[in-house]
Amino acid sequence: MKEIKECSIDLIYLDPPFFSNRTHTLKNRTQNKYFSFDDTWENNASYAEFLKNRIEIMHSLLKPTGSIFVHCDKSGEHIVRAVLDSVFGSENFQSEIIWTYKRWSNSKKGLLPSHQNIYFYSKSKDFKFNKIFKPYSETTNVDQILQSRTRDIHNKSVYAKDSSGMVKNGESKKGVPLGDVWDIPYLNPKAKERVSYPTQKPILLLEQIINLVTDEGDLVLDPFCGSGTTCVASKLLSRDFIGIDESEDAVTLSYERLANPIKTESNLLKKGRNSYVNADIEALNHLQGVKFNPVQRNKGIDAILVEQFEGSPILVRIQKHDESLSQAASLLAKAMKTKNSKRSILIKTVASDLLEATINFEGLEVISSSALQIAKLIKESS
Numbered sequence: 001m002k003e004i005k006e007c008s009i010d011l012i013y014l015d016p017p018f019f020s021n022r023t024h025t026l027k028n029r030t031q032n033k034y035f036s037f038d039d040t041w042e043n044n045a046s047y048a049e050f051l052k053n054r055i056e057i058m059h060s061l062l063k064p065t066g067s068i069f070v071h072c073d074k075s076g077e078h079i080v081r082a083v084l085d086s087v088f089g090s091e092n093f094q095s096e097i098i099w100t101y102k103r104w105s106n107s108k109k110g111l112l113p114s115h116q117n118i119y120f121y122s123k124s125k126d127f128k129f130n131k132i133f134k135p136y137s138e139t140t141n142v143d144q145i146l147q148s149r150t151r152d153i154h155n156k157s158v159y160a161k162d163s164s165g166m167v168k169n170g171e172s173k174k175g176v177p178l179g180d181v182w183d184i185p186y187l188n189p190k191a192k193e194r195v196s197y198p199t200q201k202p203i204l205l206l207e208q209i210i211n212l213v214t215d216e217g218d219l220v221l222d223p224f225c226g227s228g229t230t231c232v233a234s235k236l237l238s239r240d241f242i243g244i245d246e247s248e249d250a251v252t253l254s255y256e257r258l259a260n261p262i263k264t265e266s267n268l269l270k271k272g273r274n275s276y277v278n279a280d281i282e283a284l285n286h287l288q289g290v291k292f293n294p295v296q297r298n299k300g301i302d303a304i305l306v307e308q309f310e311g312s313p314i315l316v317r318i319q320k321h322d323e324s325l326s327q328a329a330s331l332l333a334k335a336m337k338t339k340n341s342k343r344s345i346l347i348k349t350v351a352s353d354l355l356e357a358t359i360n361f362e363g364l365e366v367i368s369s370s371a372l373q374i375a376k377l378i379k380e381s382s
Contacts, residue, residue: 228254
């Protein structure tokens with residue numbers, strides 16, 4: 001960094017060692033190379049000194065309009081914040097960004113970690129900032145979007161009215177300004193973008209940071225570039241960039257990614273979480289009082305019981321109104337095979353005067369819904 005011209009950088013993003021006190025190692029997809037880095041420290045002071053020596057140089061490299069984003073988690077966030085306050089001044093602290101995500105994990109005792117922190121500091125009060133807007137919440141009242149607001153004599157927010165007492169329409173609104181909690185999916189193991197580098201971050205996360213505080217042609221620096229995500233995101237957004245890493249393997253990997261940038265688009269962000277919720281709620285009402293996990297986007301299963309049978313999942317399907325019992329059983333039996341299930345339950349919901357085909361799949365049991373059982377009792381007693 002000492003070779004870079006002072007006051008020449010528009011944005012610095014760094015994802016330094018997190019003070020986890022372990023060596024991070026991961027094999028690539030072809031299982032022929034290890035990527036690793038050491039994150040062990042003698043004590044808090046040695047980690048703080050390591051950061052401070054480097055962040056002081058970064059401060060000198062930033063333009064007066066520049067900003068720095070430092071990525072961390074619970075292991076060392078208290079140290080990172082103290083160092084940044086010391087070097088940049090607490091008056092230049094802008095935001096603590098919470099990057100939240102859902103991620104499978106065999107968590108030890110305690111709450112499952114599902115976020116990381118990114119500290120956003122500017123070099124001065126005159127920092128570059130581009131507003132990013134997100135869609136309104138589903139619960140937002142249409143009047144809040146259309147109508148103008150003002151303050152009354154009690155400083156309470158109210159709808160603005162014209163001289164005739166009519167509520168005034170507001171100016172064109174682009175949405176809700178970006179907040180400090182970012183719901184951006186973690187890279188799943190099968191994502192094409194993933195290169196099996198420890199701590200690899202998604203390009204979508206870096207793109208949001210870059211768009212927030214830089215323009216095309218600006219210069220971005222990542223002094224711990226790892227797999228090169230910041231460089232790839234900068235290239236895709238037409239920014240100039242500098243990436244630094246002490247690992248030759250990391251540098252080689254970064255060059256490979258820059259030669260062939262691959263970004264995994266998030267359907268979750270495009271369509272919203274609600275688009276993934278397609279469990280048959282009406283059908284699942286038949287399982288009230290039973291502990292189960294609803295299943296989304298599966299042709300043969302509606303739910304998986306929390307309880308297992310001989311170490312295998314118990315699958316449940318509820319017969320649909322437009323299918324025969326044998327059709328439902330065939331779909332469930334196929335799912336049993338692919339999910340290695342030894343037992344499943346098919347809930348019959350459609351009464352039929354026709355003779356049903358015999359259901360004979362090993363481990364598959366058919367039971368009638370409560371409605372069918374009650375209808376049968378009434379018929380038998382009348």
